[in-house]
Amino acid sequence: MEVIVRNLRIAFxxxxxxxxxxxxxSFTLKKxxxxxxxxxxxxxxxxxxxxxxxxxxxxxxxxxRLEFDGIDVLRxxxxxxxxxxxxxxxxxxxxxxxSLNPVxxxxxxxxxxxxxxxxxxxxxxxAAAVELLAQVQIRDPRRVALSYPHELSGGMGQRVMIAMMxxxxxxxxxxxxxxxxxxxTVQAEILRLIEDLVSRRGMGLILISHDLPLVSHFCDRVLxxxxxxxxxxxxxxxxxxxxxxxTRGLLDCLPSLVHPQRQLPILERDPAWLGP
Amino acid sequence: MNSSMSPTRAYLxxxxxxxxxxxxxxxxxxxxxxxxxxxxAMAGLLAxxxxxxxxxxxxxxxxxxxxxxxxxxxxxxxxxxxxxxTDEVGRDLYxxxxxxxxxxxGMVVVIMVLVAxxxxxxxxxxxxxxxxxxxxxxxxxxVFLAFPRLILALAFVAALRPGITSAIIAIALTAWPPYARxxxxxxxxxxxxxxxxxxxxxxxxxxxxxxxxxxxLCVSSLIVRVTLDMSxxxxxxxxxxxxxxxxxxxxxxxxxxxxxxxxEILDAWWVPTLxxxxxxxxxxxxxxxxDGLRDVLDPKQG
Amino acid sequence: MSGTRxxxxxxxxxxxxxxxxxxxxxxxxxxxxxxxxxxxxVPIDPxxxxxxxxxxxxxxxxxxxxxxxxxxxxxxxWIYLEHLARGDLGHSVMTSRPVTQDxxxxxxxxxxxxTTAILIAVALGVPLGVIAAARQGSRLDQxxxxxxxxxxxxxxxxxxxxxxxxxxxxxxxxxxxxxxDVLYEGMVPRLTGMRVLDAALAGDWDAFWDALAxxxxxxxxxxxxxxxxxxRMTRAFMLEALAGEYIIAARAKGLSPxxxxxxxxxxxxxxxxxxxxxxxxxxxxEGAVLxxxxxxxxxxxxxxxxxxxxxxxxxxxxxTLVIGSVYVGLNLLADLAYxxxxxxxx
Numbered sequence: 001m002e003v004i005v006r007n008l009r010i011a012f013x014x015x016x017x018x019x020x021x022x023x024x025x026s027f028t029l030k031k032x033x034x035x036x037x038x039x040x041x042x043x044x045x046x047x048x049x050x051x052x053x054x055x056x057x058x059x060x061x062x063x064x065r066l067e068f069d070g071i072d073v074l075r076x077x078x079x080x081x082x083x084x085x086x087x088x089x090x091x092x093x094x095x096x097x098x099s100l101n102p103v104x105x106x107x108x109x110x111x112x113x114x115x116x117x118x119x120x121x122x123x124x125x126x127a128a129a130v131e132l133l134a135q136v137q138i139r140d141p142r143r144v145a146l147s148y149p150h151e152l153s154g155g156m157g158q159r160v161m162i163a164m165m166x167x168x169x170x171x172x173x174x175x176x177x178x179x180x181x182x183x184x185t186v187q188a189e190i191l192r193l194i195e196d197l198v199s200r201r202g203m204g205l206i207l208i209s210h211d212l213p214l215v216s217h218f219c220d221r222v223l224x225x226x227x228x229x230x231x232x233x234x235x236x237x238x239x240x241x242x243x244x245x246x247t248r249g250l251l252d253c254l255p256s257l258v259h260p261q262r263q264l265p266i267l268e269r270d271p272a273w274l275g276p
Numbered sequence: 277m278n279s280s281m282s283p284t285r286a287y288l289x290x291x292x293x294x295x296x297x298x299x300x301x302x303x304x305x306x307x308x309x310x311x312x313x314x315x316x317a318m319a320g321l322l323a324x325x326x327x328x329x330x331x332x333x334x335x336x337x338x339x340x341x342x343x344x345x346x347x348x349x350x351x352x353x354x355x356x357x358x359x360x361x362t363d364e365v366g367r368d369l370y371x372x373x374x375x376x377x378x379x380x381x382g383m384v385v386v387i388m389v390l391v392a393x394x395x396x397x398x399x400x401x402x403x404x405x406x407x408x409x410x411x412x413x414x415x416x417x418x419v420f421l422a423f424p425r426l427i428l429a430l431a432f433v434a435a436l437r438p439g440i441t442s443a444i445i446a447i448a449l450t451a452w453p454p455y456a457r458x459x460x461x462x463x464x465x466x467x468x469x470x471x472x473x474x475x476x477x478x479x480x481x482x483x484x485x486x487x488x489x490x491x492x493l494c495v496s497s498l499i500v501r502v503t504l505d506m507s508x509x510x511x512x513x514x515x516x517x518x519x520x521x522x523x524x525x526x527x528x529x530x531x532x533x534x535x536x537x538x539x540e541i542l543d544a545w546w547v548p549t550l551x552x553x554x555x556x557x558x559x560x561x562x563x564x565x566x567d568g569l570r571d572v573l574d575p576k577q578g
Numbered sequence: 579m580s581g582t583r584x585x586x587x588x589x590x591x592x593x594x595x596x597x598x599x600x601x602x603x604x605x606x607x608x609x610x611x612x613x614x615x616x617x618x619x620v621p622i623d624p625x626x627x628x629x630x631x632x633x634x635x636x637x638x639x640x641x642x643x644x645x646x647x648x649x650x651x652x653x654x655x656w657i658y659l660e661h662l663a664r665g666d667l668g669h670s671v672m673t674s675r676p677v678t679q680d681x682x683x684x685x686x687x688x689x690x691x692x693t694t695a696i697l698i699a700v701a702l703g704v705p706l707g708v709i710a711a712a713r714q715g716s717r718l719d720q721x722x723x724x725x726x727x728x729x730x731x732x733x734x735x736x737x738x739x740x741x742x743x744x745x746x747x748x749x750x751x752x753x754x755x756x757x758x759d760v761l762y763e764g765m766v767p768r769l770t771g772m773r774v775l776d777a778a779l780a781g782d783w784d785a786f787w788d789a790l791a792x793x794x795x796x797x798x799x800x801x802x803x804x805x806x807x808x809x810r811m812t813r814a815f816m817l818e819a820l821a822g823e824y825i826i827a828a829r830a831k832g833l834s835p836x837x838x839x840x841x842x843x844x845x846x847x848x849x850x851x852x853x854x855x856x857x858x859x860x861x862x863x864e865g866a867v868l869x870x871x872x873x874x875x876x877x878x879x880x881x882x883x884x885x886x887x888x889x890x891x892x893x894x895x896x897x898t899l900v901i902g903s904v905y906v907g908l909n910l911l912a913d914l915a916y917x918x919x920x921x922x923x924x
Contacts (some may be wrong), residue, residue, distance in 0.1 A: 418605060518733075
């Protein structure tokens with residue numbers, strides 16, 4: 001399983017012409033954990049979603065190469081894309097309050113993902129859903145399966161989301177800010193869960209976040225994005241030796257107990273980072 | 277930004293307005309630009325403007341006296357003499373349509389002038405005061421909201437003498453509740469805002485807060501609602517006229533004109549149909565206009 | 579750490595439904611009060627309004643006594659309520675029958691008309707709205723939007739007249755006014771008051787087709803307005819639902835477009851849609867008044883306009899009260915449906 005992105009460009013029509021949200025992003029991904037870090041508006045969500053071509057209708061996508069395991073995502077038709085989505089790659093989104101269907105039970109949504117790609121009867125799918133809920137460490141899987149999303153806490157909802165996306169047993173998991181909407185205590189749990197499941201199933205992972213230390217902790221490689229571009233790409237272990245002033249700025253403004261400072265340095269944005 | 281823009285346009289579109297007036301005008305201008313892009317809404321605006329102007333200028337535009345009868349010429353087909361033909365007693369249809377526009381639009385305007393302020397007042401007071409006053413006012417609003425507008429208007433007009441005044445009062449009585457509801461909903465959203473708390477801290481009385489701070493913010497959604505409602509009220513007023521409960525003959529109200537001539541639909545079909553088209557165009561114009569206004573002023577409701 | 583919040587299912591839902599139900603007597607009470615006031619306080623001489631200009635002096639005196647017009651207003655109201663509780667809506671000058679009996683005779687025809695109209699409107703409007711939303715911006719979508727807008731602006735009585743002109747007079751493919759051809763008058767025993775149903779129940783298929791043919795035009799005319807509203811609201815709701823994050827999640831699951839459209843998006847709008855349909859049905863009652871007048875359809879609308887022309891106050895108020903009550907009832911149903919079907923409110 002290999003994802004190849006070369007010179008990805010995504011733009012949206014606006015009153016003043018085309019607004020470029022992603023300007024020439026390139027990276028490759030094999031069976032590893034890639035973290036994409038950036039602030040809001042850096043284009044990280046769009047980049048990740050473009051792999052499955054899940055962009056809004058008005059988006060204009062162009063790339064020299066955009067391939068999922070050899071399949072040209074840009075030129076594939078909807079039917080071909082549907083064979084990738086779910087079955088070969090899953091997407092976890094930020095807030096389960098909105099990303100889960102409010103009028104379907106958790107179990108029904110997971111079972112639906114199961115049945116769409118593995119077939120079988122409704123009963124078998126529901127049983128599989130309960131099993132998956134147990135795998136994501138939910139203590140009372142049967143009750144949760146019969147619950148509606150609004151009856152679940154944030155952490156629970158996100159576990160349901162994970163179970164739902166893992167049901168078809170994909171090769172790649174894209175986690176778009178999976179913990180940003182959760183309490184701090186739950187964040188670590190969910191991330192460990194994701195890391196555990198991904199490792200055990202031998203999946204690739206793209207973890208998107210605005211939290212640099214978090215990403216560096218859980219991923220093998222890190223991509224730093226700003227203004228629609230990739231400013232830096234390095235191994236997570238080598239992050240402390242990052243070159244780009246933006247990355248350095250992000251690292252420097254993190255409070256540290258080991259090297260306490262009187263004042264945290266302020267990140268000075270250089271317009272040159274937005275490129276030509 | 278284009279350096280070849282005219283100074284007025286630059287003033288209006290500036291990102292850093294220097295005065296409240298500039299900010300207000302700028303917002304209005306931007307709203308206008310957005311409105312202009314909507315072709316249907318512009319069509320509605322144009323049609324409504326034409327209707328209003330034609331009604332106002334009726335004495336100048338009419339070719340005949342709308343009440344001048346001429347029995348030998350009954351049900352005449354459209355000709356150079358009578359552009360749209362004549363009705364059942366030989367009156368010029370074109371002139372009657374023009375004057376009918378005055379009646380219809382006049383009724384609608386009077387109703388709106390009565391209904392919108394009352395609804396706004398009830399809604400903002402209920403929303404701001406809360407508690408028992410709120411519940412009582414909302415109960416009252418709900419009761420009137422639950423009545424079928426036309427039916428109640430009919431009953432009311434029947435009790436009074438059928439005519440324009442009764443029709444106006446009757447429609448107004450059932451038309452105000454949605455505005456109260458709307459104003460209350462807006463007030464509830466605004467009332468907890470920080471700037472209201474700030475004004476209250478400076479010692480402003482409740483009346484002042486409601487009048488000068490809350491009410492103006494409700495106005496834009498109220499305007500949208502009024503415009504959209506106008507189309508429905510035009511239909512209701514015409515319906516009353518059609519049932520003989522609105523403006524009475526010989527007044528050239530469009531609905532009344534249809535009622536008195538519907539028997540002739542076989543032979544002189546244009547006589548009852550043309551007023552019908554007029555009603556349709558008027559209602560459609562305000563519908564389009566209201567839709568366009570809503571897209572500009574109240575996008576989340578679209 | 580507890581993961582599941584118990585939303586307190588049954589008690590909260592019950593309490594909310596209870597408050598809905600509680601508001602009904604107040605609303606009905608208001609309706610009764612308003613009709614009473616219209617009947618007594620508004621006219622110059624309430625008695626003349628009821629008995630007409632040509633009544634003899636002793637009739638006038640009797641009615642005056644009956645209504646208790648020499649008593650204070652609230653005593654009159656009490657008398658009015660007493661009559662209502664007995665089902666006595668007074669006597670109609672126009673038909674010389676008790677108003678209640680009149681209403682029982684005329685109401686079924688309106689029910690037949692309104693129900694047929696709403697069924698047409700829902701059967702056509704909902705799919706149209708869904709498809710228009712699914713193909714937003716397409717030709718079909720634009721056509722649907724324009725037609726809905728036009729449908730809401732057309733005066734129903736004009737549409738009715740034009741249809742009669744075109745389909746009955748010029749093209750001759752539709753029958754004329756009335757519920758049935760004169761030929762079939764009195765041939766089908768009256769069971770429900772709905773000719774189509776009665777004819778089917780009696781097995782008289784000629785009469786059945788005739789009744790159906792007569793029902794077609796007024797039902798379609800009445801349906802057009804509600805069709806426009808239902809289509810527009812369905813489309814608006816669907817567009818909102820399709821913009822939701824869970825739709826992206828559903829797409830990410832690799833589900834088919836049809837499933838996403840119907841099971842996920844449409845599934846989310848069913849509840850507000852039912853509310854709209856119930857409210858539209860209530861609005862049809864008003865449209866029925868005008869449509870019945872145009873097509874001489876013997877329903878409560880025609881009864882109301884007839885009594886208006888005859889200045890028959892009892893009949894007018896009686897019909898108003900009945901129509902108003904049905905309207906209130908439908909509003910309540912819409913509200914309850916919302917509470918029953920939306921899992922979030924549970």
